[in-house]
Amino acid sequence: MNLITKSLAALAVLGMTSAAFAEPVKVGMITTLSGGGASLGIDARDGFMLAIKQSGNKDVDVVIEDDQRKPDVAVQIADKMIQSDKVDILTGIIWSNLAMAVVPAAVAQGKFYLSVNAAPSQLAGKGCNAHYFSVSYQNDNLHEAAGAYATDAGYKNTFILAPNYPAGKDSLTGFKRFYKGELAGEVYTQLGQTDYAAEIAQIRASGADSVFFFLPGGMGIAFMKQYAQSGVDIPLIGPAFSFDQGILQAVGDAALGVKNTANWSKDIDNAANKAFVEGFQAEYDRLPSIYASYGYDTANLMLSALAKASPSDADAFQKALEAADFNSVRGKFSFASNHHPIQDIYVREVVKEGDILTNKIVGTAMTDRSNAYVDDCKM
Amino acid sequence: MLRETPVNIALVLLLLTVPVAASAMDEPFIVTLATKVAIFATAAVGLNIALGHGGLVSFGHAAFFGIGGYGAGILASHAQNYEPLMTWPFTVEGTQQMLIIWPVALLAGGIAALAIGALSLRTSGVYFIMITLAFAQMVFYFAVSWPAYGGEDGLPIYVRNSFPGLNTLRPLDFFAVAFVWFLAATLFSILLSRSRFGLALQGARQNVERVRAVGIDPYRLRLVAFTISGMITALAGALYADLNRFVSPSMLSWQTSGEIMVFIILGGVGRHFGPLAGAALFILLEYALGGVSEYWKFLLGVLLLLVVLFAHGGLIGVVTRRRHHG
Amino acid sequence: MAEPILEIRDLTKSFGALTVSDHISLDLRAGEIHALIGPNGAGKSTLIKQICGELQQDSGSIRFAGRDLAGTGTVERARLGLARTFQVSSVAPEFTTLQNVVLAVQGASGRSFGFLRPVLSDPSLTGPARRHMERVGLTGRENILASILSHGERRRLELAMALAMEPHVFLLDEPMAGLGPEGSVELTAILANLRHEAPILLVEHDMDAVFALADRISVLVYGRIIATGNVDDIRSNPEVQSSYLGETA
């Protein structure tokens, strides 16, 4: 399908949605709106709500609650949404550990869960579930792409580092899955660590030709600023999280030129993405982040499925979701058999547009990438 | 002016009737909230034995809360995966039976409290506050970085552990379990405070020289009190793990230690039903204010500050307009 | 003569350059009241603290009932039968009078690890406690908080707590301090009886009480015992006259 017909189809879907529902649908969004990781949750929420607003659909009732990035709080909110608000669909969780706390119990109670970000391997493999869909990626994807990119770029001796927690370990495993060179070093830092002088010294001494790091949130900001000051000029590679719109401005020029892997960028050229980026800027007066794009896609996927079936008819609704009959801002988008996306993953470079730091696509790291856990999932 | 006892009885009856009524009106979430109140109150009853009766300001009770939680989580996860906990020198299987999980949580919390207490009680005052914090941080970082049981991601319990004759997945059944434990812990704490041990412990808080001069060793008293305190808090941790069907290092964080202390101070230090009043108020605020504003913690901070500065007897103290004595 | 119950030999203690106990030797015999007098800063309280184990001496020995106390702490010495009252009243302020005395009875019983039975309904504790309170004249004040007792009552409460320990020796650090003349007279009468239970080492400034009660008196000046003897010996001792009694008389 070419771009024009696809966007026409999109308009057609948007036009018919409001007529298609008989009864309102309740959606529970559990996300992080306060404390350290709030910027991610706020973006995911804003992207999600933008899609709902653009659709003009008045029959979707979204209940939003702040999980404070605490698993126990997230579980209680999920209980409340299921028991008290009687929601049909849950979404919104940013962090893998919160997802692991909420998702298995929620889907066991027959609710649908659509992930706007977190997609731990447990939920992709043995623990997969018919009612669980990840719209963003499988957690390993961007790290795998970074490994593939490092190999393509001819790096032979990469230094890799991540925080010492499960997502950090998954990240390095993912990187190594597609990286063919040697490792100059493998270091686990403390979660929440803010000073990376010791690690930077090791990088300097290691003789590496490239550095892969996965340090989400404030950790990445600190690392890059310190790295830029250290006089080490070995090229950096990372997944998109540390180069996201929300934190690039805080990193400053230290991030310029760094290559990062992402399944979305604001310069992907399609009508849906244009509508999203412009709509987001008009609505919130800032550039959208990758989390906003996941939120936006999640909402559109949900709307597309709601147009065909009601969540009360679980099998039909699941089929409608599996069809992924919506226009992703990423372009190509379909679901693998374990309900995780099959999509292209790009290499982006941090550039300056006027005074604003942002990302530009410079290549494709992986095409039609699914995930490593498809075969483990017996649905 | 109200007497304290009727206020206490009213509080307990409220805790009992609200969930029963909510359950009848098909509002299961309110039952869940009440269960949370009962569990937090139990944790605070535990801390109150050290803090209120013994004057031992522990800033590290999250360690015991988390150890209890992990005890439940680890046993349950082994049972779920059909992997024995250990195979040498003898085989120990995991379990989802609360009647086994509870003694394990009590024992694990007791051993940890005994070890931490034995070292920490060599210090006093601010040093005691800080060394208990340090030990809790140690356990926290251990849990975060130890990969076997989920590390930072935590450990899910997919199905709530079971108790003979009850369907613990039904909110009201599980509330009953938590409520009975809360009552048992509170009654034990009341009996304790009036016993020989309680008399000596409270005496040591008021005047340690005097207690030594009558031939009682305060170190042993305090160590036993700290251990009992850690055990009760660990039990509450095991219940909390079951409430959420999930355990994570956040149960071990220093903020958790702070929150358990907040329950006590909100309710009134050294009062037997202070933990209940404090935990109930805290959770009520969390949900009332949390709905009003994203910044509800700002309001919580202001309220806590006002209580500490101006309402020293805590909530029960305000209601009964009476400072606490002994 | 019987062997002394408490026997102090060559006790020495310094804080830096200041020697607070300078080769002190002192005996306490069964049935006697031995008063320790001396000007402020002479080292009387420091001596009491060493005897009850709060401070450890630099050299010299303290023997109690034939046993060397070296290396034992306050708690153990209390268990062995050394009962002490404090110079500044030291009770548990949030407890009632009765609870304070029960605490002492319980300490003497050596059983503090009962967890369930309420102490106040345990006659093996409250019985003796009420008896001791009666002896010091606190009957009827059982349920008063110690913090709101009058000064004199609090001194008597201390004494009741010492009695409750059924000790082998009383160490009384200025029990009359702050009492009016009337209170001193009452307390003197109580103390006079006490010597039949156990001998008393009495640190006191109130000379009327000392002369009325003491069988023997030791005079401590600048950390040294300058004289020991019966009341008449001390009254007539010229060195004591010049260094101590002269000032106060």
Place this chain on the structure above:
Amino acid sequence: MSAALLIEQVLNGLQLGVMLFVMAAGLTLIFGVMGLINLAHGSLYMVGAFACAAVAAATGSFWLGLAASLAAAAITGAIVEIVVIRRLYSRDHLDQVLATFALILIFSEGTRWLFGSFPLYLDVPPILSGAVPLPGGGAYSLYRLAIIGAGILVAAGLFLLIGRTRLGIRIRAGEADREMIAALGVDIGRLYTMVFALGAALAGFAGALVGTIQSVQVGMGEPVLILAFVVIVIGGIGSIKGAFIGALLVGITDTLGRFLLPIAFGTVMNASDATAVGSALASMLIYILMAVVLVVRPGGLYGTAT
């Protein structure tokens, strides 16, 4: 392992140490003089960093930002002392812990309300940007060297202030005997406010210096606060000298532990496990250090046991 790497790691430990000292000095002064445990000290650190970032962004000058961080933290400290803290001096430690815990909530959420949830931008001034060569072939960030210098200057200044000035004499007298100093006719309330503001300014200064190379965001103060407490407890609460020694000890132990432990474990197990176990142990190391110090010396290295 090369000598250059070791030198660089020791410098890193030193840099962490001196910054911890600047944080801990205020904390230990406040405890020594007023007997107050201030959990909200980390919030003042955050205030300093935010003030620096905001002013630097508005004026384009890092140095104005740095001055603003001192002023903002000192003024905030003085206001907090007058409004809240002075009611806590006569209270027990429990009340102090809880009231200042409440202050953390107020400060964190208040800052988030003012500045939003996104981290702020703050960068190293051009003059201190880049790295300088080290003997042995390595290089080291100029800015970090400047931090070490600034920290040592602050330490020297504090020792002079306490040892040589009238304010210092009053502070020492206040530690020794509150009534005596009141009898000398010194306005004790004003003295306390000044000491608190001084401690706050130091925390704000540290926040601005460190925020520049880390990230300026809500909640940045708490990890540092706990480290600073570890420092003053190891050094002995109330002792500036103890805080200095404790800070260097913690800085060096933490940095070298993170660097050396995985290597040490690497000699007995495979590399991946060694890094995991080594980092786990490294993250617990300073708490273990603190526990050991307290068990051996219950009053810290230079403190008096209470």
